[in-house]
Amino acid sequence: MKICVLPGDGIGPEITAQAVRVLKALDLKFEMEEALLGGCAVDATGSPFPEATQKAALDADAVLLGAVGGPKWDVLPREQRPERGLLGIRKLLGLFANLRPAVLYPELANASTLKPEVVSGLDILILRELTGDIYFGQPRGIETREVEGVQQRVGVNTMIYSENEIRRIGRMAFEAARKRSRKVCSVDKMNVLETTQLWRDVMNELAPEYPDVELTHMLVDNAAMQLVRAPKQFDVMVTGNMFGDILSDEASMLTGSIGMLPSASLNETGKGLYEPCHGSAPDIAGKGVANPLATILSVAMMLRYTFGMEAEAQRIESSVKKVLAQGFRTGDIYEPGTKKVGTAEMGDSVLAAL
Numbered sequence: 001m002k003i004c005v006l007p008g009d010g011i012g013p014e015i016t017a018q019a020v021r022v023l024k025a026l027d028l029k030f031e032m033e034e035a036l037l038g039g040c041a042v043d044a045t046g047s048p049f050p051e052a053t054q055k056a057a058l059d060a061d062a063v064l065l066g067a068v069g070g071p072k073w074d075v076l077p078r079e080q081r082p083e084r085g086l087l088g089i090r091k092l093l094g095l096f097a098n099l100r101p102a103v104l105y106p107e108l109a110n111a112s113t114l115k116p117e118v119v120s121g122l123d124i125l126i127l128r129e130l131t132g133d134i135y136f137g138q139p140r141g142i143e144t145r146e147v148e149g150v151q152q153r154v155g156v157n158t159m160i161y162s163e164n165e166i167r168r169i170g171r172m173a174f175e176a177a178r179k180r181s182r183k184v185c186s187v188d189k190m191n192v193l194e195t196t197q198l199w200r201d202v203m204n205e206l207a208p209e210y211p212d213v214e215l216t217h218m219l220v221d222n223a224a225m226q227l228v229r230a231p232k233q234f235d236v237m238v239t240g241n242m243f244g245d246i247l248s249d250e251a252s253m254l255t256g257s258i259g260m261l262p263s264a265s266l267n268e269t270g271k272g273l274y275e276p277c278h279g280s281a282p283d284i285a286g287k288g289v290a291n292p293l294a295t296i297l298s299v300a301m302m303l304r305y306t307f308g309m310e311a312e313a314q315r316i317e318s319s320v321k322k323v324l325a326q327g328f329r330t331g332d333i334y335e336p337g338t339k340k341v342g343t344a345e346m347g348d349s350v351l352a353a354l
């Protein structure tokens, strides 16, 4: 069981250090190898995704990433920027499924901009397809041609999905639902887009293989509305790259606490990249105040999805719940009456709870 650890930039090293402590405390005999990705890799080697890191990522069963990027590197040409390292590793590992839970612990219900009763206890999982759809379809571009008798610029993108691409993310959604409340809501726009009619057809064809999971369908415009109206009706939502991009951000902000949200990106063999949803937070980097819980919860996802260790994953998640119930809060989730702690103290509390 090999884990490649990529602390990255900004608060990345601070938060991954706490997640690694949690992994070590489980005493599960993981082999861990640290490597450079992002701005730190640019500084050391000139490349955001150096060969040594590519090798380490390929050798490992799972990758734990802090975050990459920062203003220091924003002046570089696009191909040398830290974010290119992120795209590079996703491509190299063939990560086609992005899993983003949006969980709002009752203790943090006031962090949301929605009424506490609408979001308290929220626990949904969004699966976004990552490698297809209108973001990658050909033809694409901006060209000049005659439209309605006028020469003008025309922008073109192509929405395209093959049935195999839909089937593999569909299966992952059904499998994930089996580990939760056994409900999948597939989101499409089949009333207008043929690509997503195919999406709906393939999901329906898969459903008989999972008789223990309830499949429903929703049009994306309604799904966007329902997510803010009554988000607790959902368990697993599965959708394509573009709709997933938008809905997963919408869902994550329901919780109001970006420092709490983990994510997983998986390939066909179950190998995964696990990282918090937030970025490198340059404004608080090096101050020891960042919230490490999203990264610690990403480790729980790693144990669940790559290593099949459900009990250990739940141990970490219960420890996080316990720490919140005990009143420990980093600055981003602090409320008067709770105990303000720094990054390392939050790590200490999770270890104590474990």
Ligand code: NAD
Pocket (backbone or CB within 6 Å): 011, 015, 066, 067, 068, 069, 070, 071, 083, 086, 258, 259, 275, 277, 278, 279, 280, 281, 282, 283, 284, 289, 290, 291, 292, 294, 330, 332
């Ligand atoms: P950000 O998520 O880094 O920060 C947004 C705000 O949330 C900041 O005020 C920050 O202090 C706060 N925040 C984020 N994580 C926190 C945590 N764990 N604890 C406490 N507060 C936290 O987003 P941004 O400011 O838009 O981006 C900063 C840099 O991060 C950019 O260079 C961007 O490209 C990069 N980024 C990287 C990733 C990634 O590595 N996957 C994702 C998003 C952004």
